[in-house]
Each structure stands twice: as C-alpha cells, then as structure tokens.
Amino acid sequence: MKYQRAIVWFRNDLRLTDNETLHQALAMAKEVIPVYCFDPRHFEATELGFSKTGPFRAKFLFESVLDLRKNLRETGADLILLRGKPEVELITLASRVKADAIFYSEEVTDEEKKVDEALDQAAWGKGIATESYWISTLYHIEDLPFPVYQVPEVFTAFRKAVEKMASIRPTFPNPDKINFPAEDLLPMSGVLPDLKTYGLEEPETEPRAVMELNGGESAGLGRIQSYIWEKDLLKMYKETRNGLIGGDYSSKLSPWLALGCISPRTIFEEVKRYEKERKKNQSTYWLIFELIWRDYFRFISKKHGNQIFQIGGIKKQEDSWRRDSALFERWCEGLTGVPFVDANMRELKYSGFMSNRGRQNVASFLVNDLGIDWTWGASYFESMLIDYDVCSNWGNWMYVGGVGNDPRENRYFNILRQGKNYDRNGDYVRLWIPELKSIKGFDIHHPWELKNKELRDLGISLGGSYPHPLVKMQSYS
Numbered sequence: 001m002k003y004q005r006a007i008v009w010f011r012n013d014l015r016l017t018d019n020e021t022l023h024q025a026l027a028m029a030k031e032v033i034p035v036y037c038f039d040p041r042h043f044e045a046t047e048l049g050f051s052k053t054g055p056f057r058a059k060f061l062f063e064s065v066l067d068l069r070k071n072l073r074e075t076g077a078d079l080i081l082l083r084g085k086p087e088v089e090l091i092t093l094a095s096r097v098k099a100d101a102i103f104y105s106e107e108v109t110d111e112e113k114k115v116d117e118a119l120d121q122a123a124w125g126k127g128i129a130t131e132s133y134w135i136s137t138l139y140h141i142e143d144l145p146f147p148v149y150q151v152p153e154v155f156t157a158f159r160k161a162v163e164k165m166a167s168i169r170p171t172f173p174n175p176d177k178i179n180f181p182a183e184d185l186l187p188m189s190g191v192l193p194d195l196k197t198y199g200l201e202e203p204e205t206e207p208r209a210v211m212e213l214n215g216g217e218s219a220g221l222g223r224i225q226s227y228i229w230e231k232d233l234l235k236m237y238k239e240t241r242n243g244l245i246g247g248d249y250s251s252k253l254s255p256w257l258a259l260g261c262i263s264p265r266t267i268f269e270e271v272k273r274y275e276k277e278r279k280k281n282q283s284t285y286w287l288i289f290e291l292i293w294r295d296y297f298r299f300i301s302k303k304h305g306n307q308i309f310q311i312g313g314i315k316k317q318e319d320s321w322r323r324d325s326a327l328f329e330r331w332c333e334g335l336t337g338v339p340f341v342d343a344n345m346r347e348l349k350y351s352g353f354m355s356n357r358g359r360q361n362v363a364s365f366l367v368n369d370l371g372i373d374w375t376w377g378a379s380y381f382e383s384m385l386i387d388y389d390v391c392s393n394w395g396n397w398m399y400v401g402g403v404g405n406d407p408r409e410n411r412y413f414n415i416l417r418q419g420k421n422y423d424r425n426g427d428y429v430r431l432w433i434p435e436l437k438s439i440k441g442f443d444i445h446h447p448w449e450l451k452n453k454e455l456r457d458l459g460i461s462l463g464g465s466y467p468h469p470l471v472k473m474q475s476y477s
C-alpha cells in the first residue's frame with residue numbers, strides 16, 4: 001500500500017456509490033478516515049446581505065452529511081465532523097492522527113480551487129501527500145475530445161462532439177468494508193451543527209412544494225428508483241419536463257446531484273437499464289441530454305474561471321445594468337404584480353425549489369423587463385435554491401443575462417405567452433397567489449385587464465390586495 005493512513009475529505013461528493021476518490025483511497029491506504037468539514041465561509045452573507053447558503057440547502061446538507069455518516073458506519077467506518085477552514089482543520093487532524101495522505105474530489109470554481117491550493121500547500125509543508133480526483137461529471141474531463149481550454153463555446157457543438165467521440169466511464173462500486181483506525185486514535189467524531197449555528201431559521205413545511213426533498217444518498221437513490229422504476233415516469237419525461245406543479249413532471253434529481261449525493265453516471269446507467277428492460281425513446285435520451293447541459297456548464301466554468309461571476313460574463317460586455325434595490329426586493333418577494341413571475345418567486349421563497357420553466361421566466365423578467373443586474377438574481381438564487389450548483393446557476397444566469405455564450409442574440413421571454421403555453425388555466429398561479437384565486441382561467445395571468453367592477457366583485461383590489469405590475473407587459477398574442 002502506498003499510504004498507511006489516509007483522510008478522505010468529503011465535500012460535494014456526499015456518497016459511497018460511484019465515488020472514485022473514496023475508491024482510490026481504499027485501494028492506496030491501509031486505513032481510511034472519512035471527514036466532512038463545515039466551512040463557515042459557505043454560510044457568510046453576500047454583498048447583497050443574503051446568506052450564501054440559505055435554510056433549505058443548509059437543511060438538505062445537514063441531512064446529507066448525516067446519511068453519509070450512517071452509510072459509512074455500516075461499512076465499519078465513521079464520518080468525522082469538523083468545523084472551520086478545511087485547509088487548516090484537515091491538516092490539524094492529519095497531524096493528530098498521523099495520516100500520511102488526504103484524498104479529495106476536485107472542484108471547478110475559484111473559491112473552491114483556492115481552498116484546494118491552500119490545502120495542497122499546507123499538506124506539502126507537513127510532508128502529507130494530497131490526491132485529487134475529478135468525479136462530478138457524466139463525461140470524465142480526461143475523456144473529452146478536446147483540452148478544457150478548447151471546450152466549444154456553444155452547447156450544441158460541445159454535445160455533438162462528446163456524444164460522437166467520448167464515452168462514459170462505468171460507475172465505481174460501493175465499498176463493503178472500510179478499514180477505519182482504532183477508535184482511541186481519533187478525536188470525538190463531532191456533532192452536526194444546526195441551522196441556528198449559522199443564524200438560519202428552520203424552514204416551515206410547505207404543503208404546496210413539488211415534493212419532500214430530503215438530503216442524502218439514500219433518499220437520492222430512492223428518488224431514482226421511484227421516478228424511473230416505480231412510477232415509470234422516464235418514458236414521458238420529454239413531454240412533461242416543462243411542468244410546474246408536483247413531483248412527477250421532471251426528475252427532481254438536482255438537489256442530490258448538486259451535493260454529489262448521487263452521481264450523473266449512476267443516473268446514466270439506470271437510464272440505459274430502463275431502455276433495455278422497459279422502453280427507449282426520445283424521453284429516455286432527453287434526461288441524458290439535460291445531464292450533458294450540466295456537464296457543459298461545468299466545463300465552461302473551468303475554461304473561463306472567474307469570468308462566469310463577473311458582470312460582463314464570458315462576453316465581457318459593458319455594464320449597463322440597473323441596481324434598484326426596491327425593484328429587486330419586489331422581485332425576490334414575489335410582488336412584481338406579474339402573477340406568473342410572482343407565483344414562481346413565491347414557490348422559491350417558501351419551498352427552495354422552482355421548475356426550469358419558472359427559472360427561465362423569472363430570470364428573463366429580472367434582466368429584460370426590469371433591467372436589473374443579472375448577478376443580483378444569480379446571488380439570490382445561490383442563497384435560496386435547494387439545488388444550487390455553482391456552475392449550473394451562474395452559467396444559466398449568464399445565458400439569460402445575454403453575457404454567456406448563447407448563439408441566440410435575444411433570450412427574451414414573453415411572460416404572458418409563457419403563461420398561456422404552460423399554465424393555460426392558471427392553476428399554478430392560483431396555487432401560489434391565493435389573493436387572486438377567485439379569477440377564473442387564464443385571466444388570472446393578467447388581472448390588470450379586468451374591469452374595476454369585475455375586480456371588485458371578485459374581492460380583488462389592484463394596488464391593494466395585489467400590486468399593479470411594475471412594468472407594462474407585452475401581450476401574449
């Protein structure tokens with residue numbers, strides 16, 4: 001064995017299945033100590049005052065860490081919980097338990113890379129080896145048919161090239177047994193922090209939420225099982241994926257993917273098995289297609305580094321954005337007076353989730369209709385989304401903000417037309433905006449077009465119980 005005792009630092013790879021980092025540590029070290037470190041920087045306030053990790057994701061993270069610990073205990077190991085900067089705490093622990101190596105999974109973006117570098121350097125100074133692995137994508141970075149700095153700027157070119165010239169590696173199996181050092185060597189395994197530790201309130205249970213989203217590999221694998229196999233929904237994914245209400249319209253795998261509770265390759269293998277055993281059609285392919293979008297934003301983020309967070313984006317466009325805090329707050333609170341936008345923003349506020357259709361609409365409204373700085377929107381999403389993924393979030397926001405690499409010049413969404421296409425009877429708006437629920441059918445999407453008497457009869461006062469629209473909306477026809 002190359003190492004006597006190795007620490008495996010879990011971060012956005014909170015799983016045992018298909019975890020190459022863990023797999024390699026087990027192959028190279030006699031004893032393995034799994035560790036998770038709660039980094040206070042992840043809970044700091046952003047410039048706009050939001051906690052970087054809001055309550056929905058924090059709760060999901062704690063559940064995921066707890067589940068990982070439970071699964072590790074079944075293999076004979078444990079999960080040591082630390083608090084502080086990983087580049088400091090891991091070195092202290094390694095010295096204390098005499099570990100000669102630290103294994104971790106590679107991240108893509110700047111803040112995480114800086115932590116990796118600091119850790120590598122500190123470890124080097126103490127004679128501790130570090131080993132890192134790329135494990136977050138469907139296509140492995142080494143299998144891309146081009147070097148990362150030449151990743152095609154346009155999604156379709158990227159997708160066609162990888163589909164034609166690269167293959168997807170098989171998953172790594174679950175470890176049965178982990179050789180964990182004798183307990184007296186280790187400090188206390190550590191307790192989980194709670195939301196209050198980071199100044200966060202426990203989110204209330206929201207009956208209107210798409211579904212219950214519990215953190216952890218067990219729940220993530222359970223969702224694959226129920227979505228693909230028990231409910232048999234994969235065969236109609238392409239037709240339903242633009243839905244807005246309930247658990248069934250799309251996979252809802254994003255929160256587990258974001259924290260690495262499940263891997264995209266595990267999903268890929270399940271889709272292939274489904275295609276063999278049940279049905280193969282456009283829908284089964286489309287789930288893979290969406291996972292390639294995820295890969296694409298990850299590789300583009302690696303290629304462009306910090307630019308994905310800059311106001312000018314990849315295009316380095318001039319800054320001509322408005323920074324109007326009052327308007328922005330109305331958007332965050334779901335009080336813009338445009339029901340389709342408000343319904344989606346309230347879903348996010350009360351449940352931590354929003355459909356892909358909703359995300360595109362509210363993002364377009366913020367940047368195109370209100371003209372507000374797209375990075376403000378991205379920053380709010382970062383705090384609120386239960387499935388926040390740095391590359392997918394900032395990449396998609398750049399796209400909508402027109403500063404990414406979208407070949408289409410204008411990504412303007414006509415909100416009323418979108419409402420007409422995806423919420424024709426207004427059921428979604430009615431669900432999240434109860435003060436408008438007495439308006440029948442599609443009219444709920446544009447209450448400003450109703451006569452004063454009609455509104456009075458329905459018990460609605462525009463400018464009173466529900467706001468006037470912040471901007472004049474384009475007609476849907």
Ligand SMILES: Cc1cc2nc3c(=O)[nH]c(=O)nc-3n(C[C@H](O)[C@H](O)[C@H](O)COP(=O)(O)OP(=O)(O)OC[C@H]3O[C@@H](n4cnc5c(N)ncnc54)[C@H](O)[C@@H]3O)c2cc1C
Pocket residue numbers: 241250251252253254255257258287290291293294297354355356357359360363381385387388389390392393394396397400
């Ligand atoms: C402004 C904006 C911000 C977004 N922020 C995030 C984010 O922080 N985290 C996140 O995971 N997704 C983000 N998305 C992408 C997408 O909205 C979500 O992945 C999707 O809604 C999650 O639901 P699902 O798992 O049911 O998706 P499904 O439709 O079932 O898709 C399966 C998986 O494919 C991937 N995927 C699907 N669409 C996209 C996409 N456009 N870009 C990248 N990956 C995709 C996701 O991993 C998703 O879980 C964002 C989209 C927009 C427009």
